[in-house]
Amino acid sequence: MSKANSQLLVIDDDAIVRDSIVAYLQDSGFEVLEAENGEHGLEVFQQHTPDLILCDLRMPRLDGLGVLRRVREESPDTPFIVVSGAGVMADVVEALRLGASDYIIKPIVDLEVLEHAVNRALDNAELVRQNQIYRESLEDAIASLRESLDVLREDQKAGRQVQLKMLPPQPFLMGNYFIDYKIWPSLYLSGDFVDYFAINEHSFGFYLADVSGHGASSAFVTVLLKHMSLSLLQEFQAGDMDRLARPSVVLSAINKNLLASELGKHVTVFGGVVDTRTNQLTYSVGGHFPQPILSMGGQSRYLEDRGLPVGLFPDVDYTDITIDLSGPFTLTIFSDGILEVLPQETLKEKEQYLLSVINEQADSADAVMSGLNVNSLREAPDDIALLVLGGNAG
CATH class of the missing domain: 3.40.50.2300 (Response regulator)
Known part of the structure; x- marks a missing residue:
C-alpha cells in the first residue's frame, strides 16, 4: 500500500x-x-x-x-x-x-x-490481507479438487473432463517467457501431468510429471500432485520462501508425501523455477527420462542429472542445478511415452532424432509434434506429455 x-x-x-x-x-x-x-x-x-x-x-x-x-x-x-x-x-x-x-x-x-x-x-x-485472499482462493481450489476426485472415482469420462480442468491455461506468459504443452493419454485418463504457476512478480515454477502405470489410479495421483503443489505455494506465500524457490525441496516434500500415502505409485518429475530478473532457471530432476533438451545459440543438448524417482525411496537427496537463459532459447520436456512412438530402433537413435528435430523447430508444442510426425496421434502404448518453455531474454 x-x-x-x-x-x-x-x-x-x-x-x-x-x-x-x-x-x-x-x-x-x-x-x-x-x-x-x-x-x-x-x-x-x-x-x-x-x-x-x-x-x-x-x-x-x-x-x-x-x-x-x-x-x-x-x-x-x-x-x-x-x-x-x-x-x-x-x-x-x-x-x-x-x-x-x-x-x-x-x-x-x-x-x-x-x-x-x-x-x-x-x-x-x-x-495479512493478501494472505487472507490467497487462503480463501486456495480453500476454494482444494474444495474443487476434492469434488473432482469424487467424480473421478465414479465415472472415467467425467474424470477426464475434471483432469482437463486441472491443467493450467495455455499459453503461459511472463515477461519474455512462455510455456506451451500437449498431453495424449494412452487411456481415457492420463498419468502424465503438467503445471505452472506464478510464484511472485518476477518468478514462476513449472513441472512435468509422469506417474507410474496408466488409467484411473495414475490419474488419481495427478490430483494429489496438484493438491500438493497448491499447498506448497500457500506455504511460500505465507513466508516459507525456501519451499518453492528450490525445486529440490519441493521434490523431497512430494517424495515424503507419496510414500506416506502408501498408494504404491511413484512419479518421475522435472521441475524448475525461472527468475525473470536474473534470467536463470533452477531445476531438479526426479528420475525423469528422456532428459529435457535445451536449444540455444543454434545448438541443442540434453540437460544434466537424472536423480531418483519421486515416491519410491525414502530419504532421497535431490539436487538443484542453475543455468543461464539469457538470449533466445527453448527447453523441450517429454515424458518417456514419446520414445514408444518414434520409429527408430535403438534408444541412442531415438535420442539423436529428438535432438535433430528440436534443433530445427521447437517454438511450440504443435511445432515439435509436427516435426516428429506424431501430431495426429490417436492411440499410444503409453501416455505422452510435452512441455515447451521458451523465451528471448536478451
Missing part, C-alpha cells in the same frame, strides 16, 4: 504533540485525520475507516486501551500503534496483548522512528 493511498488517524489529547505528529506524517506523504480524545477518535474511525490508527494511551474519559478494544471489535485487522510515556509499560503490554501492532515511547525525539513504525505496520497489514 503506497503512502498516497494510506489514510492515518492520530488520536492524542495533547494538542502540541498531536500537531507535530500530524504535520510530520503529512509532510511524509500520508493523508492524516486527527482527534483530540478517545471518543472523538472512535467517531472519526467509524466515519472514515482509516488504514492505521496512532493513539495515545493516557487520555481522560476514554483512554487508548478503551479505543483499542472498541476498534478491535469492529475491525480486527486495522493496524493500531500506541503511544505511551516511559513509565506506563504495563499498559503497553496490555495493548500488545489486545492486538496493537507496535508501540512508541514518549517523548518522540526522532519522528523518523514513528514513520518507520507506521510503514512497517501498513506493510504487515497488506501482507
Whole structure:
C-alpha cells in the first residue's frame, strides 16, 4: 500500500504533540485525520475507516486501551500503534496483548522512528490481507479438487473432463517467457501431468510429471500432485520462501508425501523455477527420462542429472542445478511415452532424432509434434506429455 493511498488517524489529547505528529506524517506523504480524545477518535474511525490508527494511551474519559478494544471489535485487522510515556509499560503490554501492532515511547525525539513504525505496520497489514485472499482462493481450489476426485472415482469420462480442468491455461506468459504443452493419454485418463504457476512478480515454477502405470489410479495421483503443489505455494506465500524457490525441496516434500500415502505409485518429475530478473532457471530432476533438451545459440543438448524417482525411496537427496537463459532459447520436456512412438530402433537413435528435430523447430508444442510426425496421434502404448518453455531474454 503506497503512502498516497494510506489514510492515518492520530488520536492524542495533547494538542502540541498531536500537531507535530500530524504535520510530520503529512509532510511524509500520508493523508492524516486527527482527534483530540478517545471518543472523538472512535467517531472519526467509524466515519472514515482509516488504514492505521496512532493513539495515545493516557487520555481522560476514554483512554487508548478503551479505543483499542472498541476498534478491535469492529475491525480486527486495522493496524493500531500506541503511544505511551516511559513509565506506563504495563499498559503497553496490555495493548500488545489486545492486538496493537507496535508501540512508541514518549517523548518522540526522532519522528523518523514513528514513520518507520507506521510503514512497517501498513506493510504487515497488506501482507495479512493478501494472505487472507490467497487462503480463501486456495480453500476454494482444494474444495474443487476434492469434488473432482469424487467424480473421478465414479465415472472415467467425467474424470477426464475434471483432469482437463486441472491443467493450467495455455499459453503461459511472463515477461519474455512462455510455456506451451500437449498431453495424449494412452487411456481415457492420463498419468502424465503438467503445471505452472506464478510464484511472485518476477518468478514462476513449472513441472512435468509422469506417474507410474496408466488409467484411473495414475490419474488419481495427478490430483494429489496438484493438491500438493497448491499447498506448497500457500506455504511460500505465507513466508516459507525456501519451499518453492528450490525445486529440490519441493521434490523431497512430494517424495515424503507419496510414500506416506502408501498408494504404491511413484512419479518421475522435472521441475524448475525461472527468475525473470536474473534470467536463470533452477531445476531438479526426479528420475525423469528422456532428459529435457535445451536449444540455444543454434545448438541443442540434453540437460544434466537424472536423480531418483519421486515416491519410491525414502530419504532421497535431490539436487538443484542453475543455468543461464539469457538470449533466445527453448527447453523441450517429454515424458518417456514419446520414445514408444518414434520409429527408430535403438534408444541412442531415438535420442539423436529428438535432438535433430528440436534443433530445427521447437517454438511450440504443435511445432515439435509436427516435426516428429506424431501430431495426429490417436492411440499410444503409453501416455505422452510435452512441455515447451521458451523465451528471448536478451
